[in-house]
Amino acid sequence: MHPHKPFTALGAVATLCLLFTxxxxxxxxxxxxxxxxxxxxxxxxxxxxxxxxxxxxxxxxxxxxxxxxxxxxxxxxxxxxxxxxxxxxxxxxxxxxxxxxxxxxxxxxxxxxxxxxxxxxxxxxxxxxxxxxxxxxxxPANLAVERMPWKRLVWAGAGTHLQVSNPSPYVVRLARSVNLIPGGATLDLGRTYILPGEVLSLGAPSILGTHVRLFPATTYGFAVGSYDAPLSLRE
The missing domain is CATH 2.60.40.10 (Immunoglobulins)
Known part of the structure; x- marks a missing residue:
């Protein structure tokens, strides 16, 4: 994992093209x-x-x-x-x-x-x-359509670890790299989806930031640009 790779808009677009097109x-x-x-x-x-x-x-x-x-x-x-x-x-x-x-x-x-x-x-x-x-x-039958399931993800950081959990019943699909904002440090999720009930842990040299920038896709596979999710910091 190389968490210090600089974020570029061109890189994000290329990643989205590979994942969702x-x-x-x-x-x-x-x-x-x-x-x-x-x-x-x-x-x-x-x-x-x-x-x-x-x-x-x-x-x-x-x-x-x-x-x-x-x-x-x-x-x-x-x-x-x-x-x-x-x-x-x-x-x-x-x-x-x-x-x-x-x-x-x-x-x-x-x-x-x-x-x-x-x-x-x-x-x-x-x-x-x-x-x-x-x-x-x-x-599931009778499960309401959720057009933005990525907004239900919960991001938290402490020390050198960032954790993302999905408490919702929805599969969240996204680019495998996310960025800490501000600063733009890149973290690798390891895959392009987060399943219902899952908790993923990512290593980072330090968790400094207020948000996590992710690049999600809708249920039907369309990329929607970036979304900045709030990041809570724990002692």
Missing amino acids: HLSTHAAGMIPETPVVVVDQALGEATLNVRNSDDQPALLYSSIEHIAEDDEPLLLLNPPVARVEPGQSQQVRFILRSAKPLETERLKRVVLEGIKPRQSTSDAHVSLGIRQNIPVILR
């Missing part, structure tokens, strides 16, 4: 219509349209990827494999199979990969398209 009009391969999938338990499922932007047919392989903190198998995909013609779209269903009501939002990821057909029977190579990996948020 998944789609491009010039991208090739299988392109999802949205950068995030939200599955509401009240509905039991959600759908995602994936377009084959190449000029030849390809097989779309879809799979659920668990985050390190939550490996419970809560989702089924249908179909896991489908042939998609050039310029056409395939609908992928996300089916929630939790046996009990969700108490908080849960975070998964879906991997979408296109495999092009062999050019000839003698061709032993498999051509892979651009691999898409996007978040899937599972939402």
Whole structure:
């Protein structure tokens, strides 16, 4: 960890582009219509349209990827494999199979990969398209939509440690680096999300500041610029 790296606006923009920009009009391969999938338990499922932007047919392989903190198998995909013609779209269903009501939002990821057909029977190579990996948020039934869940994070500092907790039922997605204000010292969260009920601790040479500047994204994957959260200092 290098907490003294100077903060630059250009660096923040580059980080946000890497984290939150998944789609491009010039991208090739299988392109999802949205950068995030939200599955509401009240509905039991959600759908995602994936377009084959190449000029030849390809097989779309879809799979659920668990985050390190939550490996419970809560989702089924249908179909896991489908042939998609050039310029056409395939609908992928996300089916929630939790046996009990969700108490908080849960975070998964879906991997979408296109495999092009062999050019000839003698061709032993498999051509892979651009691999898409996007978040899937599972939402409890009747949980109100929270447009700015990052405002519910609680930041506190003491000595050489900064702690952030998420007492809310919402998944908070943000750039993995935050800055102490004033001063601009950069701290690394280690990942781009904070789960409901989590408490993360970050090391720093000293906690001097009044606010923490973070770069959040909405539930649906759109970056919203920076937000300065109040920082409480403890003895």
